Amino acid sequence: MDGPAILVNRLAKSFGEVVAVRGVSFEVAPGEVFGFLGPNGAGKTTTINMLCTLVTPSDGRATVAGHDVVRERDDVRRNIGLVFQDPTLDGYLTAEQNLRLHAELYGIDSALVPARMRQVLEMVGLWERRKAAVGTFSGGMRRRLEIARGLMHSPRVLFLDEPTIGLDPQTRSSIWSYIRLLRQSEETTIFLTTHYMEEAEVCDRIAIMDQGEIVALDTPAALKAGVGADRVSIHTDDDRAATAAVAETFGIEAKLSEGAVTFSVPSGEAFVPRLFSELELPIKSVSVSRPTLDDVFMRYTGTTIRDAEEARGRQANRVAMQMIAGGRR
């Protein structure tokens, strides 16, 4: 594919007086796994819905697979796959019937359907269950089947809106392993949203969204590097003496946190040898932790994702209500 898979220029959406997305701009390269990270109500789903042609933007432009999301809606739709937050499978039908229906809806050459179906079902580990009614599937299996269905028509861009929401940790990790596998085998660009910090690390690049705006956009590593310091924690027999010694020897202010002497240094791993050779105190254990995306989110928004969600819970609800009531403007 020539050009970016997704190109977004000052895209905005308001529902009545509530501004859900305030002019975001970004580009996603073909084959990239691009993540939207942010608390509920940050505008992630609205952005996805605009890119999928489900919601008309109030302002700005966007192209997906080279087609304008407003003017070339049908061409966009032919080239995207979509996995919704809420399941949209037909519980009355079997896994196979659901995929067949989808293939028919997209007008896929019926000679290719069996092979393609087998491929996507095997990829998500549901080939053996193809004859079972979807109504009997667990939440994780349904999500996997939806991913398979989203891939059925070989989309150039696959949108995953909170692919792991409401699933248990084990299922979540298996979903992510499918997404990793998918990117190796399918050459599909993946655009996903999540509000789980640890999961965003699967992405090549992440846009952090807060209150309808992108506050940061980079690779997970670069975002974390932007936060800077690694966190070093040491256990000693005499923590107070250790705190003083760290301050004296390295000129670093250490704090007692969760029973350990904790301080920040730019490069934690390189600092450990110095720590042992220069600090004249016996150290029982040491741990170095890199900054997490939680720290990144904190850095850019001044709040943790959990607090941001609670604070905006009411506003998010309002936006959601507006979206449900949408249509009339």
Add this chain to the structure above:
Amino acid sequence: MKATPDTGVATRPPATPAVVRVHVPPRSFRSELRAVKIVWRRELIRFANDRMRILTALVQPLLFLFVLGSGLQQISSAGTDGVSLKTFIYPGILCIAVMFTAMFSAASIVWDREFGFLREMMVAPVRRSSIVIGKCIGGATVASLQGVILILLAGAVDVPYDPLLLLGIFGLQLLLAFSITAFGVMVAVRIKQIQSFMGLMQMVVMPMFFISGALFPVAGLPAWLGVLNRIDPLTYAVDPMRRLVFNHLDISQTARAALDPGVTWWGWHVPALLEVVLVLLMGLAMLAVAIWEFSASE
């Protein structure tokens, strides 16, 4: 490897080196027809899978026909000139049976929209109008199939099994079911909650049914009821249905005149064909509104 729920599947090695790639053709008239067919077929599959619904939708019409029909017989026999009350209300019951089912089909559009199937259709490369048309044809088919059960009961209410009559009834039912589904879809597109839809339908369907003349002859009504009766769209489905059924009954002229007087506008006898055309036009108009609304909604 056994795919037990959610476990033991993540370890599957990345198999299948050759990716089967498929191509999605541009949107065309054929793809729209396909979409109509998919929605239609799904409506049938859901109907076939939901036996409970088939039964529950029959309860009300049967209650009216046999319980009300038999129960009121004693006090009405003087006025029906020997015609059983059950026979008299049978055409009306044929109409409301499909009406309830068609409404139910339309209701699922609210349901589908929030939870699933419809949302998937809405991002597919097809027109919204195809979805609405498929839905209306599907609702009409399902309701008519339900109507067949009532047609089969003709003998129980002394209506002959004349092939032409049965075919005519089926055709009228199909038409009515289509128009009612279109009406239901038109309303459903605007309503986002299934509870409000059901409430509204109760408020609309029952009065329409009672006023339509399904249970009484439409001549000599009190003025206010006469006016409401002529406004009620269902009147124009019940009346031709009754004329059709009564054409095949062996009854006296006085009975016919009393029980099947036909709808009049300011003294003018409205021909059955015009009534049928009216129902069709209303159905098409509501279909157009439903399409327009559905295409404009996000």
